[in-house]
Amino acid sequence: MLMSGIYIPGHGEMSWDEVRVDRAVKEYDERLFFARNAETWDWCVYIKMPHGQAPYPVIGFGQEIPSVDVVMRRVYDADTMRHGWKIFDEIQKSQEDYKKSLCVKADEATEESAEVVEHLLRKHGKSPVIKEFISYGVPKGVSNNDVK
Numbered sequence: 001m002l003m004s005g006i007y008i009p010g011h012g013e014m015s016w017d018e019v020r021v022d023r024a025v026k027e028y029d030e031r032l033f034f035a036r037n038a039e040t041w042d043w044c045v046y047i048k049m050p051h052g053q054a055p056y057p058v059i060g061f062g063q064e065i066p067s068v069d070v071v072m073r074r075v076y077d078a079d080t081m082r083h084g085w086k087i088f089d090e091i092q093k094s095q096e097d098y099k100k101s102l103c104v105k106a107d108e109a110t111e112e113s114a115e116v117v118e119h120l121l122r123k124h125g126k127s128p129v130i131k132e133f134i135s136y137g138v139p140k141g142v143s144n145n146d147v148k
Contacts, residue, residue, distance in 0.1 A: 017065045018043075024068045028075055032058075045075060 021043075022034040031048045037057055043065055044057040059074050080087060121127065 015065065021065065021068050021071050024072055025075060028072065029079075032075070034071065045071065 018034065025032045025034045025045055033046050033048070033055070035044065035046055036042070037044045037060070040060075042063060043061040045059040045061075046055040047058050048055050059071075059078055061071065061074075076083070
């Protein structure tokens with residue numbers, strides 16, 4: 001006879017998948033445990049709170065029990081106590097990349113605007129650039145727009 005789960009005092013009957021995930025989470029941090037949320041029936045990783053307070057759900061996984069790998073990846077990625085500086089550095093880098101992309105977009109928009117302005121000026125017979133030329137009877141440094 002193949003058993004579908006195991007009875008654990010204080011927890012009731014648990015499936016083998018639930019037991020595996022719970023053990024992996026507890027190995028990672030003794031304050032964590034894996035259980036079903038009584039209100040939503042989602043599977044969650046809980047953290048035991050000090051001073052007799054109720055445990056607090058920190059990561060939710062939906063109605064299906066996820067694999068140990070999925071749970072541990074999410075626990076590892078969310079662990080700010082151990083990886084806070086790494087997470088902070090990733091956020092900072094992301095913000096810098098975003099600001100650089102905004103600067104590039106602003107530069108491109110500025111170039112396009114300058115081209116449109118130059119086109120409109122030329123269309124109306126004006127030039128955005130002052131050109132110097134030497135001609136008899138025309139003072140040096142006069143724009144070609146001033147000469148008719």
